[in-house]
Amino acid sequence: MLIFEHSSEGRNGAPQSPVEKASLSALPENLLRKTQAALPEVSELQAVRHFTRLSQKNFSIDTEFYPLGSCTMKYNPRACNSLAMLPGFLNAHPLTPDEQNQGFLACMHDLQSMLCEATGMAAFSLAPMAGAQGEFAGVAMIDAYHKSRGDDQRKEILVPDAAHGTNPATAVMCGFSVKEIPTLDNGDVDLDALKQAVGPQTAGLMLTNPSTLGVFERNIEAIAKVIHEAGGLLYYDGANLNAILGKIRPGDMGFDVIHSNLHKTFSTPHGGGGPGSGAVGVAERLKPFLPLPVVTKENENYRYLTAQDCPESIGRLSAFMGNPGVLLRAYIYMRFLGREGMVRVAEFATLNANYMMAEAKTRGFTLAIDSRRASHEFIITLKNEARDYHVSAMDFAKRLLDLGYHAPTTYFPLLVPECLLIEPTESEAKEALDGFMDALEQIKKEAKETPELLHAAPQTLPVKRLDEVRAAKQLDLAYKG
């Protein structure tokens, strides 16, 4: 039932606004609204109950194991939430003079410094509000760098075919054309193809390492050399930074610009799809182009750098300072971990993934890439099950929901047929991993013996499989009464 269907005309039990409506008669009649907006008219209790019940229809990290590959669904410590919501932070107007905003700015400055150290970059901007905006900032900086040198011919961005969809979409948004580079069966970028592809038109290469195939790019130094010798820059998509945090730094691998998904690696909540943060870091030569605002420290005081300070900046990406509430949560999380905790993130995320991969193999599953180490995630391909029992990766995913597990990422990366991309994260105990592998094994057995169970899944959730074709054809995007 929709909140609108709980509505009754004239009901409003909430003591949340002025009781009387002040007169608007001083405003011209033609500028006033003629009919009341059709919002629900419910009591506060009705609203509270409705949305509490809706929340219970969600799977979440707090309620289920959520091994959604490439999304790093780790525990979001509660203290990060409560401390980011202290009144001193919540009531801070974004245009408060810097001198009156020192507590917040100090946190942001510390966060910039810690991100520099963790990634090996020279400077960071916290402005981008999501991974995709971080990518935008990164590619826009690559563009600005080349143009600042009068190098106007670099119109092409290279992207491995295993990349996230945001990579090519971003390059196009920044005015570049995109060329895809093939990936070898062992998961590494096809270096020969890369050498063929580079030239004076190459602006840069966007690379995720470890890649979306869940393996570390072993030729990273050679790749960096090829790109740099061609005059291009190397972009690090930080989607999988969790796998290597504290073990190897993008800056040391030769990357010139990176974005870090703070909502993944640094555990800010995914919130049903955002807000995130895609903070960007750069090597020294790209520093002048960082998006604003950036926080600097001068004589023990913090202040925002402005366009006057940074005339070559690519500019602003948001009205104010990105998503400060998210940045505060990331900051608090990093202070919890400290330098020793960062390394442990990569270690235990990798331990969990390799353990599950070994278990998957023992239990008869086919791995997308066999005989290599997993990073923090790995891929099972269900192509044999699909062929033999006419069940799909989607059927496996839906059946997992019935058994109380959020499904891994399905059908991504696009290179692997019928795949499940599994990322357990470091915060899950062995017990949860074993439970999940038992469930997966049970489903494999069911696929052979009772495939109808998979086809009909899920059965235990608020709804069964939904008609997506109808949703797209008979568009119903808003309640119209």
Next chain:
Amino acid sequence: MPFIPHTETEITQMLNTIGADSIDDLFDEIPVHLRAAVMDAIPTGMNEMEIARLMKQRAELNTKALCFLGAGSYQHHIPSAVWEITTRGEFYSAYTPYQAEASQGTLQLTYEFQSMMTALTAMDVSNASMYDGASSLAEAILMAVRANRKSKSRKILIPTTVNPVYRQTAHTIVKGQQVELVDVPYDKASGTVNLEQIKQQADGDITAIVLQQPNFFGCLEAVDEITDWAHENNILVIAVVNPLVMSVINPPGEWGAEANKGADIACGDGQPLGAPMSAGGPYYGLLCCKQAYVRQMPGRIVGRTVDLDGKEGFVLTLQAREQHIRRSKATSNICTNQGLVVTASTIHMSIMGAKGLENTAAACFANNNKLVEKLTAIDGVNKCFSGSHFHETVLVFDEKSGQSAATVLAALMDKGILGGFNLSQDYPELGNAILVCTTEMRNDDDIEAYAKAMKEVLTSAVKNETLAETA
């Protein structure tokens, strides 16, 4: 270990299963000479008690001054229930509803959000939100370029009465796609754009015009007249609106004459509907459009459908527009929305209802009139523009005040008043002007306190000057 549950026994068991001697062995594909050293610049870890102390100290450093500052972020009352429910783990720690059956809570809520946004703006369709108001304007501009197929110029008119940081953000985001943003100056008397000035800039083929209502100065634009003119000239209208104010002001879907009614795209910042100011975010960008342009919409959209048994349910829809399907041909690179803030906002609107929002908006307006009346009664303080304004007003200090906007604001700050936004950098032509804002949260005592402080600041300034002259 913080947030890592493994016992020594389990680690050993797991390594045995893997066939590795140590955790470090799992990283043996990484070249040894590239391995990171100890990260000295990062402090060692803290426990929750220590972090709580640190964060409370830092939060205390921020000002507690009485806020009369708006300019795109507003201090409104938020019912306690809003964030209590929003931060339930099931909303807080879920992700994008890729598995629809396991995400009906987030999906239904998003559908309800879209419904509320279309109700407030009187537009046909809303998406599931963009990052913030400024970036939603940038996406609205790119969307207009795709949607207006008859226009080839990629030229967009933007009055300078649109929030300067929105214009800057739009510039950053659209410049890679050869979109030209053309400034339109405003009328110095009214603080709004007039059609004559627009026509002067509208030389040849124009793709779209942006109109902010209320505009950055808090003034109300003549949206009907401009919308009609735009549509007659095959120009799309992009509205930038404050959604709270739309509860009482003619919404973008109703702009212009009946025949070709409504802005084509509406965007804006959802912050006034349930998001705390929080140093600038997270907020969310609203983005609505006419039905005809829905396939040009960027970002996520939720649709209502049925399951195998014919039961109502909700899914992400029209995904063929998006980057994970279309890659380089997507409508935008956007992947996420601002889900959690949208959750808060949907609960906020449900609890407030249309009546609650109307009363809130009307109180903002009434309070601003009270404040402006009190402040302009002080010698040297004048209203800058003649037209109607909503809950923000431009005040200018004349020669009698003998003060720059910056010094007045700094002196007010010393008295615990965050007195407004200094306009002299973005609009030097206005002289020593500030933008003052009131919400429903400023009561008569607050307004009185501001007026008293202003009087003291200006009087002491005059006194000092007189003293200086005498000396």
